Amino acid sequence: MKPLIKYILLCISIILLPPRKVADACGFYIYPGEYRFWLLQPDIVNEPDLTPFYFASSYLYKADLYAGTQPHVEQNINEWYEITGHKASRKDIDSLLNGTPPQVFFEEQKKLGKQNSLMNFLLQPDQTELYEYMQLSKKIEQITAYPDPWDEQNHPKSSVTSVMGELKKLRSATNDPFIKLRTAFQLVRLLNFNARSKEAENIYDTWIAPVKTKSWVKAAALYQIALSYPGPQGDYLLSKVFDMGEYNRTMCLVRFENENADETIKLAKNTHEKNVVRAMKIFNCPGRSLDMIKEIYAAESQYKELPFLLLREINKVEDWLLTNKITEFPTPAVYGDDYWSNYDYLDNAALNYRNDKVYSKELSGFLHAMITSSYKQKALLHLYAAHLDMLNKEYESSSAHLTEADRQKNLPQNVKTQIAINRYLLDLENGFDKMPNPNS
Amino acid sequence: MSCMDSFRSLCLFLLIASFFFSCSKKSSKNITRGYYFWRMNDVTEGEEKFLKQHGIQKLYVHLMDVDWSDSQGAIPIIDNELQLTNSALESYKGSPRELVPVVFITNKTFERIDSFEIPLLATRLVRRCLPAYDALDKDYEERHDLTSYKGAITPKEIQFDCDWTATTKRKYFNFLREVKRLLPYEVQLTVTVRLHQFKHPDKTGVPPVDRGILMVYNISDPKQYGNHNSIFESNKAKAYFNSVKTYPLPLDLVLPAWSWCIVYRNKQFYQIENELTEQDLIHATFLKPTGDHRYSVTRDTVYRDLFLRPGDEIKAEAIDEKDLAEAVTMAKKAINTDSFTISLFELSEKEFQRYSYETIDKVYSSLH
Numbered sequence: 001m002k003p004l005i006k007y008i009l010l011c012i013s014i015i016l017l018p019p020r021k022v023a024d025a026c027g028f029y030i031y032p033g034e035y036r037f038w039l040l041q042p043d044i045v046n047e048p049d050l051t052p053f054y055f056a057s058s059y060l061y062k063a064d065l066y067a068g069t070q071p072h073v074e075q076n077i078n079e080w081y082e083i084t085g086h087k088a089s090r091k092d093i094d095s096l097l098n099g100t101p102p103q104v105f106f107e108e109q110k111k112l113g114k115q116n117s118l119m120n121f122l123l124q125p126d127q128t129e130l131y132e133y134m135q136l137s138k139k140i141e142q143i144t145a146y147p148d149p150w151d152e153q154n155h156p157k158s159s160v161t162s163v164m165g166e167l168k169k170l171r172s173a174t175n176d177p178f179i180k181l182r183t184a185f186q187l188v189r190l191l192n193f194n195a196r197s198k199e200a201e202n203i204y205d206t207w208i209a210p211v212k213t214k215s216w217v218k219a220a221a222l223y224q225i226a227l228s229y230p231g232p233q234g235d236y237l238l239s240k241v242f243d244m245g246e247y248n249r250t251m252c253l254v255r256f257e258n259e260n261a262d263e264t265i266k267l268a269k270n271t272h273e274k275n276v277v278r279a280m281k282i283f284n285c286p287g288r289s290l291d292m293i294k295e296i297y298a299a300e301s302q303y304k305e306l307p308f309l310l311l312r313e314i315n316k317v318e319d320w321l322l323t324n325k326i327t328e329f330p331t332p333a334v335y336g337d338d339y340w341s342n343y344d345y346l347d348n349a350a351l352n353y354r355n356d357k358v359y360s361k362e363l364s365g366f367l368h369a370m371i372t373s374s375y376k377q378k379a380l381l382h383l384y385a386a387h388l389d390m391l392n393k394e395y396e397s398s399s400a401h402l403t404e405a406d407r408q409k410n411l412p413q414n415v416k417t418q419i420a421i422n423r424y425l426l427d428l429e430n431g432f433d434k435m436p437n438p439n440s
Numbered sequence: 441m442s443c444m445d446s447f448r449s450l451c452l453f454l455l456i457a458s459f460f461f462s463c464s465k466k467s468s469k470n471i472t473r474g475y476y477f478w479r480m481n482d483v484t485e486g487e488e489k490f491l492k493q494h495g496i497q498k499l500y501v502h503l504m505d506v507d508w509s510d511s512q513g514a515i516p517i518i519d520n521e522l523q524l525t526n527s528a529l530e531s532y533k534g535s536p537r538e539l540v541p542v543v544f545i546t547n548k549t550f551e552r553i554d555s556f557e558i559p560l561l562a563t564r565l566v567r568r569c570l571p572a573y574d575a576l577d578k579d580y581e582e583r584h585d586l587t588s589y590k591g592a593i594t595p596k597e598i599q600f601d602c603d604w605t606a607t608t609k610r611k612y613f614n615f616l617r618e619v620k621r622l623l624p625y626e627v628q629l630t631v632t633v634r635l636h637q638f639k640h641p642d643k644t645g646v647p648p649v650d651r652g653i654l655m656v657y658n659i660s661d662p663k664q665y666g667n668h669n670s671i672f673e674s675n676k677a678k679a680y681f682n683s684v685k686t687y688p689l690p691l692d693l694v695l696p697a698w699s700w701c702i703v704y705r706n707k708q709f710y711q712i713e714n715e716l717t718e719q720d721l722i723h724a725t726f727l728k729p730t731g732d733h734r735y736s737v738t739r740d741t742v743y744r745d746l747f748l749r750p751g752d753e754i755k756a757e758a759i760d761e762k763d764l765a766e767a768v769t770m771a772k773k774a775i776n777t778d779s780f781t782i783s784l785f786e787l788s789e790k791e792f793q794r795y796s797y798e799t800i801d802k803v804y805s806s807l808h
Contacts, residue, residue, distance in 0.1 A: 140511070
């Protein structure tokens with residue numbers, strides 16, 4: 001009876017734990033390799049823009065590069081909200097910027113002026129520069145959506161050159177830093193479309209890089225420059241954008257080439273930059289990464305991505321140790337990935353399992369060492385250690401770490417929930433272990 | 441009657457007889473049977489069978505639409521490849537027929553385009569219509585794998601469709617002259633001529649092309665709320681054919697054989713639905729018939745990706761056999777050459793199933 005009850009309860013917990021998207025789905029079939037078993041929820045690190053890099057399920061995230069949130073969209077709305085002196089509502093700003101196709105913007109301005117507070121603001125006689133900028137940005141929206149409408153693959157495009165001329169004119173006429181920064185950014189974009197990447201880089205270096213701003217626009221401009229460089233130089237620039245944290249981090253990771261990483265790291269100018277490159281390499285690695293995590297930790301113990309990297313590593317261990325034990329998939333799901341395509345897991349299953357257990361212990365040892373250090377995010381570390389200890393059947397230690405995690409102040413709700421779930425799972429494990437065997 | 445009188449009478453008889461004889465010889469017209477294929481996907485087997493049954497020799501194929509973009513000027517909005525249509529026709533082992541690429545250009549394009557941009561637009565469109573026109577075109581065709589369909593198709597005719605006006609005629613005609621200049625001598629350039637352009641050549645001008653094709657439809661604005669049939673109404677069409685002057689450009693004819701449904705919200709135009717028929721409306725439970733082919737929406741409904749609200753009205757417009765016969769009668773008045781093409785718009789199983797074989801056949805044979 002005992003294994004059966006255990007199995008049923010675990011199944012129930014699996015159904016309860018995956019994200020809601022799974023619960024809503026019906027009638028789908030998951031192929032081996034598309035789904036991983038995990039109980040430690042990746043979203044407790046609060047990096048929703050990197051959702052496609054959760055080590056959870058390719059079915060849910062990996063195939064959908066847009067699954068992550070895009071913080072710059074919200075930031076952009078806020079920046080427009082500020083520039084209008086709060087005279088335009090956030091809803092209307094969002095609607096005009098993100099929900100109004102350029103053709104509608106050009107053809108229905110009068111109507112929009114009556115319906116939309118941002119359009120109304122732009123049509124005021126003292127807002128001619130901002131209005132002109134909006135017109136140009138809508139033109140650029142058209143161009144970037146359809147950069148080569150006749151599919152001629154030749155440069156430069158006269159339409160692009162013409163809009164660039166208008167941007168330069170506006171930039172030199174205005175004193176508004178908001179417009180100056182944005183016109184420079186749009187110029188960088190258009191120069192790239194016109195295959196003039198060197199000129200784009202000059203504009204970035206002279207008009208954007210020196211600007212002290214918290215705007216997402218700076219990261220977005222550097223992202224454009226990064227795209228024009230193939231190989232390690234491009235990856236290095238992507239690592240800088242990734243580190244800025246405001247713009248398109250998922251795509252930075254997607255474009256980052258792991259095989260260039262050793263060359264890319266040579267371009268890094270300091271320890272922190274090297275760690276960012278290492279972190280990007282780890283995000284793109286489905287295999288063991290503890291050694292690189294240790295390198296990062298040794299060089300920069302408070303590196304901001306460490307909690308996520310550690311969590312990914314625990315999720316990997318969960319997949320390796322549990323997927324083939326408690327699901328019908330014969331191998332850990334990750335072996336269905338291209339990364340492992342030539343590897344016959346089943347021939348080496350027992351050995352792999354033993355090695356993975358050893359790795360799990362090693363990871364646990366590293367976490368325990370971190371706990372005793374000055375690392376700040378103690379609640380997460382205790383929770384991680386508790387989770388790994390549970391996987392390693394060290395229930396007393398797991399319980400103690402959960403208690404420590406729970407004692408930390410100002411815990412976010414998702415961390416509290418994970419602690420509660422782990423406590424429940426631990427009680428299940430402990431409870432059933434203590435239950436008398438009716439057959440004995 | 442004297443001998444002389446008899447001779448005179450005989451001469452007169454012979455003269456009149458020879459006149460009638462020559463007239464009747466002239467009235468034997470050389471008619472090419474055509475059809476318009478406007479949909480942007482493959483011809484079906486049923487459609488190919490229909491073309492074969494009616495001996496359709498020429499298929500006008502919707503190649504692309506060109507519209508104006510405020511940032512990029514004249515751009516293609518949707519486009520097709522002649523080779524794909526040909527490949528579908530060949531897959532049904534259809535009889536070989538001439539394919540004519542048709543490019544629709546919005547009048548707005550000629551309202552906005554600068555004169556100096558016209559030669560580039562002409563070159564771009566000739567490239568799309570003719571195979572291997574220049575290096576850029578060869579590269580495009582290779583990238584799009586167009587050479588693999590038993591080789592590219594070289595049309596004998598290319599056609600432009602634009603509702604030009606007196607204001608845009610100068611730029612449109614310059615564009616046509618430029619296209620003509622770029623085309624090889626043996627490729628004919630034709631354009632559509634709408635009824636208002638046919639009636640007022642003094643205002644809208646006569647396009648500098650080889651032939652025009654008169655569209656005997658689009659009688660009124662479908663966006664206007666009312667009981668009219670915007671596709672064709674003979675009493676309204678008559679007004680366009682009362683001129684005694686012959687249109688100064690050889691004309692082909694295209695007659696209406698299609699239907700659509702028009703959605704109005706608060707008596708304002710909302711959307712045209714080409715795929716909907718009145719039969720669909722009759723069977724829809726969320727609609728209440730209000731007469732004159734009109735239906736009122738009774739509840740919130742999402743129907744074929746259309747979000748309909750109570751009070752919305754849907755008007756079904758179609759051309760029945762009687763309308764078609766009247767259009768033919770009227771179209772006869774526009775014929776100004778002995779050799780011309782008569783076409784129907786548009787090729788679709790949904791549309792031609794509404795007409796008997798005889799009706800369609802009569803359209804082509806009655807203009808001899």
